Amino acid sequence: MRFLKNLFKKEEEKPIKSYQDFWDWFLLHENEFYKIVKKGNGNKISTQFFDKIAPKLNELKEGIWYLTGMLNDNIVDLILTADGEIQNFxxxxxxxSAAPKLNNWKFRALKPEHEIENVGxxxxxxxxTSQNIFFYSNELKDCPDEIDITIIHDDYNEDNKAxxxxxxxxxLDNYLGELNSLTIIDNINFKQKSEAEKELIPIEKLKSFIIWREKEFVEKYEGIRKxxxxxNFASMEATLKSGNKMVAVLNTDLLNWxxxxxxxxxLIFEIKYNGENNNGFPDEETYNFLDLIxxxxxxxxxxxxxxxxxxxxxxENMREIYFACKEFRKPCKVADKILSKYSKNLEINYNIYKDKYWSSFDRFIPKDF
Incomplete structure (x- = not known):
């Protein structure tokens, strides 16, 4: 018995380095977790289920959240959600996808979409609810491909807007699903009903509207590669307020595409280095290392x-590297691997966001262009 307990303890202490490691650990507790959720005690679900899976998920990637409940009398529904963090999708x-097939569990990635009558x-x-939320679309002359909408809630005002x-x-997360809510709509504005600039459309029509707009967008750019x-590339130099120099090397053909x-x-990588003795610029060894990355x-x-x-x-002690991408999954995966490999040498971070017209780089385009 002592040997068995020691073996179990070793399994408990095994670091979670892969998806399989997590599910191997989960299977050790599956029956216990199932009973806790089925009993439906909210406090116990929090302390005896969520508090146990949280640190294990964090070993894979911080920022993974979870929802659970009974789908029916026998099946537990476990949804893992990124809670808005696109890097974790x-x-x-x-x-x-790597989850085991268990008769008493249903595992789902991201909050699913629901029929409007089931969202309240x-x-x-x-x-x-669908009774007090409306929307209308905004046509942007300079950005016709953007899906820009205004949301109207009956009770919205300056005092309660947050x-x-x-x-x-x-x-919207529950109605459209987490994936569609965060990746298809480009901009959302909020106004009081009295400030509405167009006829209000019932929110139940939003799903068909964004599907139509996204289909239109995909068809327009289908097959385009660069x-x-x-x-052609251009090197740009400037003197910052600090007196240090900034150098940018940019693909001008892309900026004018x-x-x-x-x-x-x-996708933007931010790589920090120590350039205090070189006016904010990297020394030769660091410069070569940045090029290697x-x-x-x-x-x-x-x-x-x-x-x-x-x-x-x-x-200013930082190199930023800029990419424009057709999708977000592979860039995030590559970025995480780069961070894992090189973060011991330099501080590296990344950010990814949707910007259909690359307004982030307007500062590099001459104003008289």
Missing amino acids: YVIEELI INMAGFSF DIINGCYLF NTEND NAKASHPWI EGEINSQLKDFEGYLNIGRETS
């Missing part, structure tokens, strides 16, 4: 596969 999707939220003293906005976002091998919206996801990124994010290296900027 691919991890959750891959983790769920009460939060902060307000209700959020609560209403949060509730509406939660409503080979950057023969593109008329199909930017085909690559709507902007960028070269490895380029080898994994290829232009003809839909990942365009727009350029880089170096100044």
Whole structure:
């Protein structure tokens, strides 16, 4: 018995380094977790289930959240959610794909969409239903590909706008599904009903509207690729307020490209180094190391596969590397691998967000262009 207990303890202490490691650990407790959720005691679910899986999920990637409940008398529904963090979508999707097939469990990646009649939220003293939420679309002359909408909630005003906005976002997550809510709609504005500039459309029509707009967008840019091998590049220099120099090397053909919206996801790496003795610039050894990292990124994010290296900027103890991408999953996965490999040498972070017209780089385009 002592040997068995020691063996179990070793399994408990085994670090979670892969999806399989997590599910191996989960299976050790599956029966216990099942009983806890089935009994439906909220406090015990929190302390005896969520508090146990949280640190294990964090070993894979921080920022994975969870929802659970009974689908029916016999099946527990466990949903893993990124709670708005796009960088974690691919991890959750891959983790769920690796889940074991268990008769008493249903594992799902990201909050699913629901039929409008099944979506109703009460939060902060307000209700959020199809009866009190409306929308209309905004046509943007300079950005016709963007899906820009205004949301109207009956109770919205300046005093309660934070609560209403949060509730509406939660409503959209449940109605459209977490994936569609965060990746298809480009901009959401909120107004009081008295300030509405167009006829209000019932929120139940939003799903068909965004599906139509997304289909239109995909068809417009289907098949578009950009080979950057023969593109032109320009080096730009500026003196910052600190007196230090900024140098940027940018693909000018891409900055002037008329199909930017085909690559709507902007990926930015931020690599910090110590340039205090060199006016904020890296020394030769660090410079070569930064180029090595960028070269490895380029080898994994290829232009003809839909990942365009727009350029880089170096100044004030930091190098930023810019990419425009057709989708967000692979860039996040590559970025996490780069961080894992090189973060012991330099502080590296990344950000990814949707910007169909690459407005992030307007500062590099001459104003008289």
